[in-house]
Amino acid sequence: MSKLGNLGARLHRGEVSYDFIGHRKLWYGISILITITAIVGLAVRGLNMGIDFQGGAVFTTAKSTSVSVSEAERAAEEAAGHEAVVQKLGDGSLRIQIAGMDTKESDKVKKALAEDFDVDSEAIAADLVGPSWGDQIAAKAWQGLAIFMVLVVIYLAIAFEWRMAIAALVALIHDITITVGIYALVGFEVTPGTVIGLLTILGYSLYDTVVVFDSLKEQTKDLTKQTRFTYSEVANRSINGTLVRSINTTVVALLPVAGLLFIGGGFLGAGTLNDISLSLFVGLAAGAYSSIFIATPLVADLKEREPQLKALKKRVLAKRAQASAGEEFTQSHDGEAHGAEPEDAAAVVGPRSQPASRSRGRGRPSGKRR
Structure with a gap:
C-alpha cells in the first residue's frame, strides 16, 4: 500500500488529523484576500x-497561410481601427476577431486583409455576430447560473439542512x-x-462539498447524547476522513484540464482551448479549496450557535477540565508518595525489633519435653 493510501486510512480512522476547523479564521482571511484581489482586478x-457577447466579425484565412500572427494582428487593426484578436488554428489558418463591426465595415476589412495577405478575398471567410445575439447569450448564461444556485440551495436544504x-x-x-x-x-x-x-466547475465544487457534508451528517447523529466531542471536532474529523479522497479526485480532474491549458493552449498554440480550460482549471482548484477550508468550517460556526450545541460544548469542556484537574491531583499525590519513600526506607534500616508478644513468649520457661 502506498504512503498516500496509508495516510488516507490513518486519517479516516482518526489516528492522525489536522485542525482545519481550529484554524478557520486563517482560511477565512486568505479567502477574503483572494476574493478582494479578484474583485479589484475585475x-x-x-x-x-468575446464577440459572442458584444457582437463583431470573425475572419478565417485559408489553411497554411504564410502570414504570422503579429502581422495579421497589425493588418487587422489598421484596416478596422479596432483592437483585433488573432489566433493560429491547428491547420495553420488564422482566426481574426474584431468586435463592434457591422456588415459594411466587415466587407471593407475583408478586402483590406486580402490585399495585405496577398490572397483572393474569397479565400477569407467572414462571419458576423450581432450585439443582440451576444446579449441573449449573456442573459441566458445569467439565468442558467441563477437557476443552478436556487436548485442547489433547495436540494441541500432538503437533503441536509439550511445551514x-x-x-x-x-x-x-x-x-x-x-x-x-x-x-x-x-x-x-x-x-x-x-x-x-x-x-461545470460548480458541479465539481458541489460534489466535494456534499461528500464532506454527508460524512458530517452521519457522524453527528445523536451528538448531544455524548460528552466526548464538540460539533467542531466532529466536523474536523469529517474533513480529515475525506481529505485524501478530495485530493485524489481533484488531481485526477486537474491533470487533463492542465494538459488542455498549458500544452494545448500554451505550447501547441491552440488558443481556442484557453477559454474553457482556464475556467475549469481555476474553478476545480478553488472548488477543492472551498469545500475543505470554507464550507465545512462555516457550517461548524453556524451550528455551534444553536442552544443545544452550545450546551454540549460547555459540557464537553467542563468534563475535560474536571478530568484534567483529577489527573493533575493524581500526579501530585503520586509524587508526594514517591518522595516519602526514602524516609520510610531509612526508618526501617538496621535491626528490626521483634514484636513484644514474641519476646515475652521466648522468655518464659518452656517446661519439660516429653
Missing part, C-alpha cells in the same frame, strides 16, 4: 468579452468570484465555452 481591468445549504452557496459564490477575477487579471477572452466551464 473592477480595474474588466472582462475581455449546510448556506455554506455551500457561499462556497460556490467564492469559486465563481475567484474564477471570474482571474479571467479579468489574465485577460483571456470570455466566450460561451467560458460559461460552460463555469457551470
